[in-house]
Amino acid sequence: MQRANSVNRLETSYNSSVRIVILLTEAAHPIFRKKTPVMTQPVDLPAWQALKQHFDSTHTTSLREHFAADSARFDQFQLNAAGLFLDYSKNHVTRQTMDLLVQLAGEAGVEKKIAAMFAGDQVNPTEGRPALHTALRNRSNTPVLVDGHDVMPDVNKVLERLGAFSDRVRDGDWRGFTGEPITDVVNIGIGGSDLGPVMASEALAAFAHDRLKLHFVSNVDGSHLASTVKRLNPQTTLFVIASKTFTTQETLTNANSAKQWFLESDATQSDVAKHFVALSTNAERVTAFGIDQNNMFEFWDWVGGRYSLWSAIGLPLILSIGMPRFTQFLEGAHAMDEHFRRAPLSENMPVILALLTVWYNNFHQAHSHLIAPYDQYLHRFPAYLQQLTMESNGKSVHVDGSAVSCDTGPIVWGEPGTNGQHAYFQLVHQGTHIIPTDFILPMESLHPIGQHHELLMANCFAQSEALMMGKNSEELTLEMNKAGASADEIDRLTGHRSFAGNRPSNTIMTQRIDAKALGALIATYEHKVYVEAAIWDINPFDQWGVELGKQLASKIQSELAGGKTITAHDSSTNGLINRALKMRNLQA
Numbered sequence: 001m002q003r004a005n006s007v008n009r010l011e012t013s014y015n016s017s018v019r020i021v022i023l024l025t026e027a028a029h030p031i032f033r034k035k036t037p038v039m040t041q042p043v044d045l046p047a048w049q050a051l052k053q054h055f056d057s058t059h060t061t062s063l064r065e066h067f068a069a070d071s072a073r074f075d076q077f078q079l080n081a082a083g084l085f086l087d088y089s090k091n092h093v094t095r096q097t098m099d100l101l102v103q104l105a106g107e108a109g110v111e112k113k114i115a116a117m118f119a120g121d122q123v124n125p126t127e128g129r130p131a132l133h134t135a136l137r138n139r140s141n142t143p144v145l146v147d148g149h150d151v152m153p154d155v156n157k158v159l160e161r162l163g164a165f166s167d168r169v170r171d172g173d174w175r176g177f178t179g180e181p182i183t184d185v186v187n188i189g190i191g192g193s194d195l196g197p198v199m200a201s202e203a204l205a206a207f208a209h210d211r212l213k214l215h216f217v218s219n220v221d222g223s224h225l226a227s228t229v230k231r232l233n234p235q236t237t238l239f240v241i242a243s244k245t246f247t248t249q250e251t252l253t254n255a256n257s258a259k260q261w262f263l264e265s266d267a268t269q270s271d272v273a274k275h276f277v278a279l280s281t282n283a284e285r286v287t288a289f290g291i292d293q294n295n296m297f298e299f300w301d302w303v304g305g306r307y308s309l310w311s312a313i314g315l316p317l318i319l320s321i322g323m324p325r326f327t328q329f330l331e332g333a334h335a336m337d338e339h340f341r342r343a344p345l346s347e348n349m350p351v352i353l354a355l356l357t358v359w360y361n362n363f364h365q366a367h368s369h370l371i372a373p374y375d376q377y378l379h380r381f382p383a384y385l386q387q388l389t390m391e392s393n394g395k396s397v398h399v400d401g402s403a404v405s406c407d408t409g410p411i412v413w414g415e416p417g418t419n420g421q422h423a424y425f426q427l428v429h430q431g432t433h434i435i436p437t438d439f440i441l442p443m444e445s446l447h448p449i450g451q452h453h454e455l456l457m458a459n460c461f462a463q464s465e466a467l468m469m470g471k472n473s474e475e476l477t478l479e480m481n482k483a484g485a486s487a488d489e490i491d492r493l494t495g496h497r498s499f500a501g502n503r504p505s506n507t508i509m510t511q512r513i514d515a516k517a518l519g520a521l522i523a524t525y526e527h528k529v530y531v532e533a534a535i536w537d538i539n540p541f542d543q544w545g546v547e548l549g550k551q552l553a554s555k556i557q558s559e560l561a562g563g564k565t566i567t568a569h570d571s572s573t574n575g576l577i578n579r580a581l582k583m584r585n586l587q588a
């Protein structure tokens, strides 16, 4: 929804059919008061205004009509970069739309902002930091300066240590306290210290080490840890405690319980060094936890949590696929980085993907984005992208602290195809929401069995075609006539069985999902998120919204332990806590 600068919108759904929208002016409601904007708002940029008019005059043209009008549309709206092929012809765009969107990127200063990120400028001003995940995969090794210090030697030193350590574990040279080689690695972390490593090690599971099994514990629900260690032998288990800050409650709680589980075996305190390593920026806290600094792999505060897979946080992946393949992973991302920083905006894959998201989110009012990988190994990719995009661009203020006057990050979700087709695709085809979709498809299966892959590919292409073409009443009538349906039956079912299509999608293809392609794919989405943020003029690298819940949880945790009747919160929260105390027989 576009709205005037000074208006905030509170929307409450009491049930699916009743929706109350309250418009609050900042003046009347000081709780919403934000700084006066100092920058030109994105909605005030000439290209934004031009896009609004362009939308009004073109949005009734259907995708079928676009294709009918231009037989070369597929050739016109496609890109190749870093081993990825993008078809974006099945979108509600014309050449003029793309030109205006590129103009918008220009007016929003995207090129400068890209250069600023690579240069190590403080692109995360609320935390006073650069965002240099690109330095972690800078395979050209050109110097990258943070406060005048070249970070590349530090990056390379940690990569070397990670390589040496993973070689020892993989070769069976790193032994547990009874002299046995490690068989199981348990990563304990959450958010960026979990989602990236899980997603990537699942995506590259075909290249996994034969002996080492990876496990990931993230949820503070004790069932996650208990059900994981239940099948493990402490003598052959290595725990990787992954936390950028080493203050995250869930991770530290799980790590402490894991240590307790380990020490409840025949192991002693001095054996901890053989079974616990830490990945963190916080050496002090790691030492306080009882992990030797020799067993700590560091990274730096200029690496954002959700951008940290390329750093020491990638250790579980390195253990699984080995350092040479991890290097290919970095190379794939680096190739996309080079494309992103050098290609003109109109031929730049992450930029084009971001502009399409802005087009749908801010002009078509389509606020949800579906990620549909047609590759079982990418089954955690949508969940990973959820954190990457929603934690980055779920913001309501501009970089200068003033309230945004346009919608920001869309809701991202998804599941691998073909499973999604038998679950939620009905809504994508015939529901009332327009859901732009990214299809991701490798050409080769890593397990070619019979005709499986041909079937998978056919389904992927069929879905994007069906979403775009739909089935009109003439086509349906013809089809039902052929099948021998009566005129009455055709009449009764036409409304249900015909549908307009006209639903947009991108298709990203690659030869196969290997380390290099995965690196390029992830980097594409990282940069897409950055460009969106650049256009909306928001900071994609902080996440203040998650802090309040953490603070309240600490307070409520002591209240739950205290056993006294609670009155300090609103009546619902008091009621729930007091009810919980009663139900757990804890109330005094």
Ligand code: F6P
Residues within 6 Å of the ligand: 190, 191, 192, 193, 242, 243, 244, 245, 246, 247, 248, 251, 305, 306, 391, 543, 546
């Ligand atoms: O709660 C959000 C968050 O700060 C994420 O940004 C981060 O990836 C996650 O928690 C884990 O943080 P850490 O790696 O410091 O434990």
